[in-house]
Amino acid sequence: MDRKLDKEKLIIVSAKPEDADFIAWIVAQGMHMDDVPSFLKTVGARDDTLYSWRHSRLLQYDGKLAGGLISYDGATHEEGRRNTWVMPDGRLLNSGNVPETTAGEYYFDSLAIVPEFRGHGLWRLLFDNAVEIARRNGFHRVALICDESYPRLGQLYASYGFVPEETFLYFGTLCRKMSLTI
Numbered sequence: 245m246d247r248k249l250d251k252e253k254l255i256i257v258s259a260k261p262e263d264a265d266f267i268a269w270i271v272a273q274g275m276h277m278d279d280v281p282s283f284l285k286t287v288g289a290r291d292d293t294l295y296s297w298r299h300s301r302l303l304q305y306d307g308k309l310a311g312g313l314i315s316y317d318g319a320t321h322e323e324g325r326r327n328t329w330v331m332p333d334g335r336l337l338n339s340g341n342v343p344e345t346t347a348g349e350y351y352f353d354s355l356a357i358v359p360e361f362r363g364h365g366l367w368r369l370l371f372d373n374a375v376e377i378a379r380r381n382g383f384h385r386v387a388l389i390c391d392e393s394y395p396r397l398g399q400l401y402a403s404y405g406f407v408p409e410e411t412f413l414y415f416g417t418l419c420r421k422m423s424l425t426i
Contacts, residue, residue, distance in 0.1 A: 249305065249364050256373045259300035259312070264288035266302065270312045271295045273356035275415075276391070287328050294324040294353060301373055303357075303366055311357035313370040315377070318345035318387065342412040345387050349423070350378035352388040371404055375426055386426055389419040398422070 259267060268284035287293040288300075295314055303311040316324070321344060330336055345351035352374060357366050378386055390398045392411060398420060402408065406422035413419070 249361075249366075253306040254310075254366070254369065255304050256369065257302050257304060259297040259302050261289045261291075261297050263297055263300065263302060266309055266312065267295055267297060267300050267314065270300070270314060270356040271354045274354035276394075290327070292324065293328040294321070295328060296324070299353070301370060301377075303361075303370055305361060309358065310361040311366055311370060312355070313352060313367075313374055314354040315350060315352045315374045317347075317381070317383075318349035318351045319347035321345045321351060342410075342414075344389055344414065344421075348383075349385050349387040350374070350381070350383040352386060367400070368404065375424070379426055384426055386424045387421060388423075389414060389421050392418040392420055 264285050265280075265288070267288035268280045271284050271288070272278075272280040284295065287295050288297060290296055291298050294316070299314045299316040301313050301315070302309060326336060344353075352371070355367055355370060375386060386406075388401065388406065390401060392398070398408065401422050404424070406424045409421040409423060411418055411420045
């Protein structure tokens with residue numbers, strides 16, 4: 245989309261169970277996957293997973309989905325992880341030895357903007373919305389992790405005010421935790 249966006253046509257809405265396919269796409273994009281695994285569509289339609297529709301805010305432009313952010317209370321992460329990453333044989337897929345988030349943090353888990361809407365800073369609208377939700381719920385810290393092989397993302401998040409912290413392996417990928425005091 246080369247043209248300038250009409251800000252009046254942008255709205256952020258809470259996701260619904262029927263948005264599970266788009267939520268799955270957001271998660272797949274956040275993990276740099278070209279294809280969307282079918283299990284992500286299933287977990288997006290549930291209300292007890294990390295990638296639940298309950299945790300998802302969607303950006304619409306003139307009624308068309310333009311992006312989304314999945315965010316939630318860090319205290320719920322471990323239970324949500326158990327409900328999300330259980331393999332068919334009952335094993336829990338291990339993401340690493342360091343938790344992505346913890347109690348006391350509001351966690352930005354997955355973000356994606358539809359390609360035709362990229363380059364307009366729309367991710368900032370989703371971040372602003374999620375920070376406001378975090379504040380309303382009494383949080384003073386927001387956190388996310390950023391894949392170190394995409395330094396531009398880390399720079400974008402730093403431009404928002406996120407501060408780099410420790411690095412760790414997450415599903416075998418070197419990631420950096422970043423936080424923002426609100």
